[in-house]
Amino acid sequence: xxxxxxxxNNFRVFNxxxxxxxxxxxxxxxxxxxxxxxxxxxxxxxxxxxxTRLALLGKRALGQAIHKKDYQAYLTEQINKAALxxxxxxxxSIILEFTHTHQGKHNHYTIERTWTATRExxxxxxxxxxxxxxxxxxxxxxxxxxxxxxxxxxxxFFDGEKIAELAEDDTGSYLKEAVQKLLxxxxxxxxGDDLDIYIxxxxxxxxxxxxxxxxxxxxxxxxxxxxxxNKRRDFENELNSLLAExxxxxxxxxxxxxxxxxxxxxxxxxxxxxxxxxxxxxxxxESSILSELSSSFPMSLAPxxxxxxxxxxxxxxxxxxxxxxxxxxxxxxDGLQASLNEQFSDTSNDIMANINQYFAKQSAASVLxxxxxxxxxxxxxxxxxxxxxxxxxxxxxxKLNTELSTTQNELANLSTNxxxxxxxxxxxxxxxxxRKLDSQRAALKTRYMxxxxxxxxxxxKALENAKRLEKLYTSQKTESSITKAIQRVDTTQNVLxxxxxxxxxxxxxxxxxxxxKSYQKLARKGDLKLSAKINSKTFDVNLVDQxxxxxxxxSMSAGEKQIFAFAILEALGKLSGKVLPVVVDTPLxxxxxxxxxxxxxxxxxxxxxxxxxxxTDTEVDEQFYTIMSKNISHAFEIEFDQETKxxxxxxxxxxxxxxxxxx
Amino acid sequence: xxxxxxWLNKAVEEQLIGLRGRTGITPNVASRIAFFRxxxxxxxxxxxxxxxxxxxxxxxxxxWLGKTEMVTELLLKQRYPNFTEKELQAAWAAHVExxxxxxxxxxxxxxxxxxx
Numbered sequence: 074x075x076x077x078x079x080x081x082n083n084f085r086v087f088n089x090x091x092x093x094x095x096x097x098x099x100x101x102x103x104x105x106x107x108x109x110x111x112x113x114x115x116x117x118x119x120x121x122x123x124x125t126r127l128a129l130l131g132k133r134a135l136g137q138a139i140h141k142k143d144y145q146a147y148l149t150e151q152i153n154k155a156a157l158x159x160x161x162x163x164x165x166s167i168i169l170e171f172t173h174t175h176q177g178k179h180n181h182y183t184i185e186r187t188w189t190a191t192r193e194x195x196x197x198x199x200x201x202x203x204x205x206x207x208x209x210x211x212x213x214x215x216x217x218x219x220x221x222x223x224x225x226x227x228x229x230f231f232d233g234e235k236i237a238e239l240a241e242d243d244t245g246s247y248l249k250e251a252v253q254k255l256l257x258x259x260x261x262x263x264x265g266d267d268l269d270i271y272i273x274x275x276x277x278x279x280x281x282x283x284x285x286x287x288x289x290x291x292x293x294x295x296x297x298x299x300x301x302x303n304k305r306r307d308f309e310n311e312l313n314s315l316l317a318e319x320x321x322x323x324x325x326x327x328x329x330x331x332x333x334x335x336x337x338x339x340x341x342x343x344x345x346x347x348x349x350x351x352x353x354x355x356x357x358x359e360s361s362i363l364s365e366l367s368s369s370f371p372m373s374l375a376p377x378x379x380x381x382x383x384x385x386x387x388x389x390x391x392x393x394x395x396x397x398x399x400x401x402x403x404x405x406x407d408g409l410q411a412s413l414n415e416q417f418s419d420t421s422n423d424i425m426a427n428i429n430q431y432f433a434k435q436s437a438a439s440v441l442x443x444x445x446x447x448x449x450x451x452x453x454x455x456x457x458x459x460x461x462x463x464x465x466x467x468x469x470x471x472k473l474n475t476e477l478s479t480t481q482n483e484l485a486n487l488s489t490n491x492x493x494x495x496x497x498x499x500x501x502x503x504x505x506x507x508r509k510l511d512s513q514r515a516a517l518k519t520r521y522m523x524x525x526x527x528x529x530x531x532x533x534k535a536l537e538n539a540k541r542l543e544k545l546y547t548s549q550k551t552e553s554s555i556t557k558a559i560q561r562v563d564t565t566q567n568v569l570x571x572x573x574x575x576x577x578x579x580x581x582x583x584x585x586x587x588x589x590k591s592y593q594k595l596a597r598k599g600d601l602k603l604s605a606k607i608n609s610k611t612f613d614v615n616l617v618d619q620x621x622x623x624x625x626x627x628s629m630s631a632g633e634k635q636i637f638a639f640a641i642l643e644a645l646g647k648l649s650g651k652v653l654p655v656v657v658d659t660p661l662x663x664x665x666x667x668x669x670x671x672x673x674x675x676x677x678x679x680x681x682x683x684x685x686x687x688x689t690d691t692e693v694d695e696q697f698y699t700i701m702s703k704n705i706s707h708a709f710e711i712e713f714d715q716e717t718k719x720x721x722x723x724x725x726x727x728x729x730x731x732x733x734x735x736x
Numbered sequence: 737x738x739x740x741x742x743w744l745n746k747a748v749e750e751q752l753i754g755l756r757g758r759t760g761i762t763p764n765v766a767s768r769i770a771f772f773r774x775x776x777x778x779x780x781x782x783x784x785x786x787x788x789x790x791x792x793x794x795x796x797x798x799x800w801l802g803k804t805e806m807v808t809e810l811l812l813k814q815r816y817p818n819f820t821e822k823e824l825q826a827a828w829a830a831h832v833e834x835x836x837x838x839x840x841x842x843x844x845x846x847x848x849x850x851x852x
Contacts, residue, residue, distance in 0.1 A: 359760055359845050360760075362845055363760055363761060363762075363765065363845070366761060366765045366768075366769065367762070367764075367765045367768075367802060368802075368803055369803045369804060370769075371765075371768040371769045371771065371772040371804055372772060372804055372807055373772075374769060374772035374773050374776055375772040375773070375775045375776035375811075376776070377776055378772075378775040378776050378811060379807070381814070382807070382810055382811055382814055385814060386810070445813065445814075445817050446810050446813055446814060448806075448810065452806065455806065456806060456807055456810070459803060459804075459806075459807060462803075474845075474846060477845065477846050478846050481846055
């Protein structure tokens, strides 16, 4: 790549349109590669570097991650203040023309970037004078990034003072991207990224690896839950056996209580009082019976004898009555005879005799009967009453006796029951034990239920996991073809990684060699025996002295650091094989005369086909100008006009005209 | 008729006391029962056997016989019309002895009924 012209329009200190011719000129057959810009501080040297960077790198000229808004603000800031003052809408633009050999074709490109304070930049590209309308600003920028990768741009277009940071950086972040880009490692990385994208596209939902991981996790979780559940089950079994034991104990105890007549014990008190009642009843009945026995009852025991007695007594009564009638009759006989005599005088004796005869006959039987027992009428009545009483008493006793026998039977049964009833104290002990066992059983049951629930819970969780697993497995099946692709990609990526590592190793070795060569060229004689050590992972560059001791870069001076950085840059540039122009701003600021000398004699003439140096009059003074003159194609002087606050360019160097004149 | 004060044969008296201990039936009530049972059974006292009255339980007639006094005396007189007072007492004692035999070994009042 060779820059042809750079046209600045309303850019920073350059008002209106300023076109700078940058193409190296030939002196006969010899091509001179250095284009020198001279200018005092603030004249606009940095503007040229910035314009170059902006033209090629666009947004990335400012750094790695710049927000669009910040970039726009930055661009607005770059518009020439005087032009902006005249017209707030005035546009600024940078046009860079360059030739580049791309894909074997030598082409001429013109990049134009135009923007205003309010409108964002428009980038166009013309290939061989033909404007490509098909590309929008971003596509143009992508094309430019292919030509000049941003990481590399920093190494070719840089501020000499700032580049010293490269030497100070021991994290390697400064070099890392650049080295990767330069060494083509980024291609490998991009391939890896593309493979990632490919994988992401074919595994629409989730990455297969993710699924596998998830399956693994779920499987582990499921196993864990099942293990927990089994543990609970063990507990459960243990509790169950304990429960069975307690149940057995309870049964045993219950049987024991039964044996002791536990059932009777419950009613013992009741039965005792019933027994008391029965005993009272019995006593009452017995005394009733006794009292009945002591009444007329015994008479009823001899019914035949009693009947005989009664018969006799009745007979005696009749006899007695007859006797009494006779006596009464005899007493009245005299009166009867007198009455008969009065009325029946002639027949009275006959009648009387007849009557006498009749009654004598009547009384004769009764007179013969002896009255032995001689019981009065009241006595007979009393006996009759007594006999009736006796019969009643007999019935009563009969009844009482039935009652008594019932009572006695009941009492006998009760006694047996009471005899069977065990001792209360002994039973109480057993019942207490029973209650204890009962509560123990209840507690065990609760624990058992709890364990059961827990186990159930775990099993449920495990089942849930199993369901989810099944889902994942089915999705896995559809992914099986994808899995193959993934495996291939994985393998490829592994290979790429390996390749990348190897390549880095190799490149780093080459870089070390080139760096040492460069450094030795630029360094003072005392440093010639130094060697370099680059960490292939962090890209941290270290200098090692002749005794193999690493030199602490932080202890180096600013100038030394600058030299160190230039050496790295040269090495990198050579290693990359990229043919890019080098643009250096204030390259010699911190250097002493010896280092400047080395740089001027060894770095600039060899750095690239086109080297643009932006320097002050003190950096490249007459002496150095003279040294470099055989390589200087042409030079410009930038002058800043305090009144217009704009710079103008004129060909020649501070004293170039004089030189020319002198020549 | 029967004398005012009466007593029994020693052995009979002991049996009656024993019976009282087991059944609660006092000797006088038991003797009444025994008498009527012997009368019903047709026992007849023979003067010749000379029933010895050796007991020490001497009670008056009313205590011995209670409500059955009149009937007891009539039954005795019916059977033994020519006996003297003393002879009638002996007859009564003999009747008691004969009647007590079947119930003297009763264990309780309840079982008494079965034998009557």
